[in-house]
Amino acid sequence: MALIVQKYGGTSVANPDRIKNVAARVAGYRERGDRLVVVVSAMSGVTDSLLKLAKEILPLPPEREMDMLLATGEQTTIALTAMALHARDVPAVSLTGAQAGIVTDRVHTKAKIQNITPRQIHALLDSGQVVIVAGFQGQTQEGQITTLGRGGSDLTAIALAAALKADLCQIFTDVDGVYTADPRLVPSARKLDEVAYDELLELAGAGAKVMQLRSVEFAKKFGVVFEVRSSLNDNPGTIVKEETKSMEGIVVRGVSLDKNQAKITVVAAPDRPGVSSRIFHALADAAINVDMIVQNVSHGSARPITDLSFTIDKPDLLKARKVMDALKPEIGFREVIANEGVAKLSIVGVGMRSHSGVAAKMFETLAREDINIDMISTSEIKISVVVDLAKGEAATRAVHEAFLG
C-alpha cells in the first residue's frame, strides 16, 4: 500500500473524456490498494483563454489579479476530476492550492513554495479519499492567491511528494519518458529507464522539453525520486533520481538540439577589465537571457583587442542588437555580427566526469560529417557546440549514433 502523488498536465485533462481517462487510471491504482494524491493542471487552452480575456481589458494586468484569474483554471479541473472519480464510485475530494496547505512567498505569477502543511491531505487520505489538488497555485501567509509560474504543476506534485514523504511521484505527460534524443529528430532514440537529476537539468537547459528546470531542481534539493511517464499508455516511464555509481558507466545519457538560439559576435572589442561586465549587465537589464559565452584570446599588445561571442534566445535578437548598438560608442568595438542560422548541440552524461576523450570523440564525429563547430562550451557533465542551423539535425543524428547508437 504505497502513497503515490500523480500529476496530470493540461493535455491529459483537456476535455471531459480525457478527465474520465485520468479517473480510470487513478481508480486502477486505488484498486491495488494505493493511497493517491492527484495534482492536475488547467485543461489545455483554458489558461490561454483567460490570458486573452485579461489582455482585452488591460495589456499588462496587475499580477495579483492575474493570479486570481489564472487560479480558476486548475480549480475547474480539480472539481471535474473529483466528479469523474465519483462517477466510478471512488471517493474523492478536490482541494485548491490554498486548501492543500501550499504556502508561497508573495511574488505573484512566479511565487516560490515556502512550506506545505499537508494536515488536511493526510486527514482526507486517512478517511479513504483520493485527494485531488490544484497544481500551479498556492497562497501567501496572508491568504492571497498566488501562482507558481511555468511548470508550476510539476512543482506542486514534487513538493507535495516531499511534504507527504510519498513512496512514488509520477509525472504523467504526453511523452513516454525521457529519451536519449528527440525521437522526431533521431529515429533510433531510446527511452531512458533512469536519468540523474543533474543530467535532466542539463538536458532541459539544453533545449529538451521534458520539464522545467525549477521542478527538477526542487526534486534534487529534497531528494524526491519521480517518474516521467505517459498518460496515454501503460508503459513504464523514466525514473529521475540522484546519480548512482552504476550511472557513471554510461558516458553520454542524452543528446539534445536547441534550434532556438542566435549568436552574436562582438568584433574587436577592447580587451580591458569591465568590458564584458558592461555588455552582460546591459543585456540582463533588458531581460535578455544569455546562454553560451566564448571569448577568444586577445591580439595586439599596446591596445589589446578580442572577439566576444555569445548566444541568446532567437526572439531576443532584435532587442539585443539595439542594446549592443547603444553600447558601441561607449565601448568602442568594431562591429556586431548577428547570426540567426545557428543551433546548439549538447551531449550530457554524469559518466563524463570519469571518462576522458568525450569531447574529442564528439568533435571527430562532427568533422567526419563535415560539420563546422562555431563555438564550444563545456561543463562537468555537458559539452555544447554551436553549429550551422542547416546541419543541426544531421549533427544530432551523427553524435547520437556515435555515443548511443
Added chain:
Amino acid sequence: MALIVQKYGGTSVANPDRIKNVAARVAGYRERGDRLVVVVSAMSGVTDSLLKLAKEILPLPPEREMDMLLATGEQTTIALTAMALHARDVPAVSLTGAQAGIVTDRVHTKAKIQNITPRQIHALLDSGQVVIVAGFQGQTQEGQITTLGRGGSDLTAIALAAALKADLCQIFTDVDGVYTADPRLVPSARKLDEVAYDELLELAGAGAKVMQLRSVEFAKKFGVVFEVRSSLNDNPGTIVKEETKSMEGIVVRGVSLDKNQAKITVVAAPDRPGVSSRIFHALADAAINVDMIVQNVSHGSARPITDLSFTIDKPDLLKARKVMDALKPEIGFREVIANEGVAKLSIVGVGMRSHSGVAAKMFETLAREDINIDMISTSEIKISVVVDLAKGEAATRAVHEAFLG
C-alpha cells in the same frame, strides 16, 4: 463620502466591454469620493458552460464539487473587474467570498450566510482600494467553498451592506427598477420610486422577476435599504425599504401575472380530516411546489364530499398527475382535472391593510371585461385570482388601468 455596496449581475459583466462599462461607472462614484464595495456575478453563460461540463462527466455531480466548480465563475469576473479598474488607474483588489470573510453553513449549492467578518474589506477600503467581491459564494468554518444558490449574488451584496453598515446598497440589473407591472405587457406601467419589502416579496412571489425572495427577505430582516437600478443608463431606480406611513396612501403598488401556473382540481374528495394533509404531503415528497389552495364548502351530509383545487408550476403537472393517480385508491375521490390553460393575476400593496373594497373593485373590473374568475386567494397585502390563460394579459391591463392608470 458614502460607503456604497454595488452589485452587478451576469449580463452587466457578460464580456470585457461590459466589464469596462462597470469599471467606468464604479470609477465615477469613486471620483465623487465614495468608498465602494462591488459584488459581481459570473459572466452570463459561464455558469451554464460549467454545468454542461460537469454533466458530461456525471449527471448528478456531488454538490461539494459543484460548488468548487461554480465558484470559479465569479472568481474570473472579480479578477477581470479589478483589472478594468486598474486600466482606469483606480486602485482595486478582488476578493473571493472566502477572502471577503463570508462564512456559510455546510449546505452545498444552497448555503446560508451565517456571518461575515469584513475585517479585510475594511482594511482595504481604509487603504483607498475599491474592493471587488465574488458574489454567490462563501466558505464554511472548515474552509470548504460553498455557493448560495439562485440569486446568491444579490444576497452577497445585501449581506455585505448589512455587515459593513453601508450607506447605500445598489443592485444593478438590466431593468430600470421595479415597475407597477411588466412593461412588455402593460405599456402604461410606471417605474416605482419606492416599494416596501413586503410588497416586493409578494410581487416576486407572484411572478415578477425582479429579485429572488430570499435576498429581499434578508434585506427586510436586517433592515438593508437597497436600490434596484439599471447598469445601462443613469436613471434613478427603485428604493426598496421598510414600509412607511406614506406608502399606505397607495392601495395597489403593482400588478403581476404568472403564466407559469397549472391548476389541478380534485373532484368529490371525501371531506374528512387528514385528506388534504395526505395530498399535500405526497406532493411535497415529490418536490412539487404548491401555490394557491382553495377548498370549497362540502356538500352531502352522511359522507360529505368536497372539491379541492390548487395551483402548481406548469412543468410539474405531469409529475403531479402521477402523484394524484397513485393516491386515488387510498383517498377515493371521483377524479382529477388538470388545467394548463390558466394564469394567476395578483395585485399587491401595503395600502390594502387600511383600505376596504379593494377585492370588490378588482372582481368588478374583471367582470366588466367578461373575464371569469376560477380561484381566489388573498393575503393581507395581496389578492390573487386564477383566470383563463388566454385572457390573462387583457385582465392585467384592465386591473392595472383600474388601480394604477
